[in-house]
Amino acid sequence: MSTNIRALSSMPKPIKGRGLTNPGIVILQLLLILFLETIEYSLAKVGIITGIAIWIALLGGFYLGRSGTTFATVVNPPIAFFISSIILIGTVGGAGLHMTKFGLDLVTTLGGGAPYLVIGSVLGWAWHLYLSRGKAEKVSDQQL
Numbered sequence: 013m014s015t016n017i018r019a020l021s022s023m024p025k026p027i028k029g030r031g032l033t034n035p036g037i038v039i040l041q042l043l044l045i046l047f048l049e050t051i052e053y054s055l056a057k058v059g060i061i062t063g064i065a066i067w068i069a070l071l072g073g074f075y076l077g078r079s080g081t082t083f084a085t086v087v088n089p090p091i092a093f094f095i096s097s098i099i100l101i102g103t104v105g106g107a108g109l110h111m112t113k114f115g116l117d118l119v120t121t122l123g124g125g126a127p128y129l130v131i132g133s134v135l136g137w138a139w140h141l142y143l144s145r146g147k148a149e150k151v152s153d154q155q156l
Contacts, residue, residue: 031078040076041069041088046096053100058121063128066093070132074139082143086136090129097121 032040048065052058066089073085101117 032073032076032081033078034081034084037073037077037081037084038088038092041073041085042092042096044069044072045089045092046099049093049096050100050104053104053121058097058124060128062093062125066125066128066132070136074136082140086133086140089132089136093125093129094122097125 045062045065049058049062052061069089069092070085073088074082077085097118101114101121105117
């Protein structure tokens with residue numbers, strides 16, 4: 013398992029320099045989720061394509077982000093999914109300002125992406141805490 017992590021970290025990144033900052037990760041995740049959710053929402057209701065977009069956004073944030081940006085990487089996908097759902101329901105979904113249709117579509121859309129958000133959040137938080145623990149151990153070893 014650790015050889016896979018080392019192999020992933022040794023791969024060249026498409027971004028030159030240190031990586032994406034917190035605002036860069038937020039924009040990356042929002043645009044990716046919004047784009048793929050728009051495609052899926054135009055074809056049918058939200059489901060697996062948007063769920064995979066959430067997971068790719070999470071992994072992309074870990075891979076392309078600087079060290080110290082894991083918190084923003086984990087926290088942002090549910091927020092980005094919520095904002096993109098509101099945008100899509102009001103525009104592509106055709107709900108407009110009809111509050112009953114808007115509310116029903118919002119609950120349906122959020123429910124369609126909920127399993128993917130839960131799985132992504134649990135794995136993302138586990139990875140964030142694992143990295144945070146590793147950094148804390150390195151700091152304590154250096155102080156001794």
